[in-house]
Amino acid sequence: MSNPELKEYDREALDKMSRRVQTLTLAWFLGGNFAFAEAALKQVRVWFLDSATKMNPNMNFAQMIPGRNFGKGYPFGVLDGYSFVQMMDALALLESYPGFLPAEKATLKKWFAEYVQWLTTSEQGIEESKAKNNHGTTYDTQLLAYSLYAGDRKTAEQLIARFAERHILKQIEKDGKQPEELKRTLAFHYSWYNLSHMLDFYTIARNSGLDIRKATEIQGRSFYKALDFLAGYIGKDSRQWPYKQISGWEHAQDELVRDLYRTYLIEPNKVNYRSLYRENKAKAGHGMFKLLYVKTRDL
Numbered sequence: 001m002s003n004p005e006l007k008e009y010d011r012e013a014l015d016k017m018s019r020r021v022q023t024l025t026l027a028w029f030l031g032g033n034f035a036f037a038e039a040a041l042k043q044v045r046v047w048f049l050d051s052a053t054k055m056n057p058n059m060n061f062a063q064m065i066p067g068r069n070f071g072k073g074y075p076f077g078v079l080d081g082y083s084f085v086q087m088m089d090a091l092a093l094l095e096s097y098p099g100f101l102p103a104e105k106a107t108l109k110k111w112f113a114e115y116v117q118w119l120t121t122s123e124q125g126i127e128e129s130k131a132k133n134n135h136g137t138t139y140d141t142q143l144l145a146y147s148l149y150a151g152d153r154k155t156a157e158q159l160i161a162r163f164a165e166r167h168i169l170k171q172i173e174k175d176g177k178q179p180e181e182l183k184r185t186l187a188f189h190y191s192w193y194n195l196s197h198m199l200d201f202y203t204i205a206r207n208s209g210l211d212i213r214k215a216t217e218i219q220g221r222s223f224y225k226a227l228d229f230l231a232g233y234i235g236k237d238s239r240q241w242p243y244k245q246i247s248g249w250e251h252a253q254d255e256l257v258r259d260l261y262r263t264y265l266i267e268p269n270k271v272n273y274r275s276l277y278r279e280n281k282a283k284a285g286h287g288m289f290k291l292l293y294v295k296t297r298d299l
Contacts, residue, residue, distance in 0.1 A: 003066070010055075011062075011080055017043050017082040025090035028097070037097045040090065048111050049104055057114040059124065075103075076125035078119065079138055084112075085145045085200065089291045092149075113150035119143055132170050133180035134194035141201040142165065145292075148208050156217055160205055164218040167198065174220045176229030187243035189252040191230055198261050199266075204291040206266050224270070227263060230256055231276060257281065264292065 006012070021040045028036035046248040048052050062077025091108070094100050119142065126140045140159055147155040171194065172180055181190040202212045202223075216223045234257065235243055238249040245252070261277035264270050 002281075005066075014055075014080065015083045016045075017047055018087040021087050021090045025093050026054060033100065034097075037094065037121045038265050040094060041097075041100060044091075044094075044108065045104070048108055054111075057111050058118040058122065060122070062124075073124060074136060075124045075131075078124055078128040078142070079135065081115075081142055082138055084293070085142055085204075085289070086114075088145050088149055088204075100274060101106065101257050109150050112146045113152070114148060115144045116152065116155070119146075134190060134197060136219075137171070137194055137197045137201070138168050142226040143206070144201055145204050148204065156205070156210060158208055158209070160215050163201065168216070168221050168223060169218050172223070172226045174225070174227075176222075176225035176227075178226060182243050185244045185246045186248060186252075188230070188233070188238075188241055188245045189248050191226070192252050192256045192259070195223065195226055195230070196255065199259055199262055200290070200292055202266055203262065203290070207292065212266070222266075224263075227260070231260060234276060234280060 004035040021043050024036045024040035024043070027084045028034065028040065048054050059077045059081055060073055061071070062080045063070060064077070097106065119139070120129075125139070128135055130136065132141065140163065144156055146161045147153075147159070170181060173179065178191050178194060181187060181194055184190045202215065205212045205215070217225075234253055238245055241249075257277055259271045260273040261281075264273040264277070
């Protein structure tokens with residue numbers, strides 16, 4: 001259960017900012033109205049560039065618990081930064097907007113470079129990087145996105161090279177099950193959730209011209225096997241799921257259907273995923289897909 005005081009602080013504001021930057025940037029990019037780009041940039045300037053209002057490049061106090069840990073945040077607070085990952089597409093698109101000044105672009109990249117430094121050296125970041133469930137996946141996906149945005153391709157290549165050993169080998173069994181996620185009371189949700197972040201990782205890397213083949217499988221364990229395991233329950237009643245899922249069965253299924261198509265987009269030979277999506281998309285009702293570090297020529 002979340003502390004209701006959460007609404008008084010920055011977590012929800014951070015998420016709203018990210019969504020605004022995404023929506024306003026797409027409105028400008030697709031419609032050509034510069035006012036939308038300026039509105040998106042206003043959000044960016046307030047949060048990252050203006051010295052009077054900008055966020056410090058860390059999550060030192062994220063998910064703190066009043067009266068505990070001397071007021072400091074916990075390692076799982078690193079998860080709160082994932083909203084930034086979903087904003088990276090918008091920042092990439094804004095690169096072509098004339099009103100986004102070169103000095104501002106450089107300052108923003110510097111902010112994310114400093115955030116990468118915090119992720120890799122802070123107590124919270126180091127501890128979260130060791131997680132053997134979706135937390136560890138989320139950590140590496142953030143690190144990949146921010147490193148690439150900041151221009152650090154070497155770190156991105158290192159993350160890809162070690163991804164299968166760190167996440168596929170340790171998180172996925174040969175039959176596609178994810179033991180750490182199946183322990184949860186929302187076992188289907190968290191099994192999908194972890195794979196969704198893996199898919200984000202692959203999409204970001206692939207759209208940046210990096211080879212993901214060695215990052216998807218190792219020693220008979222595979223991202224695709226894990227996806228196949230979950231896909232076998234699409235359209236079934238929650239009572240047919242042999243693990244706990246105390247709520248959100250339909251929502252998790254809808255999200256999985258979308259991610260089947262996202263997987264097909266990075267691996268076109270997986271035509272069965274496209275077929276499953278087409279069979280179930282009306283029920284899922286998704287309009288817009290995650291792009292995740294899209295190249296502007298692809299739109």
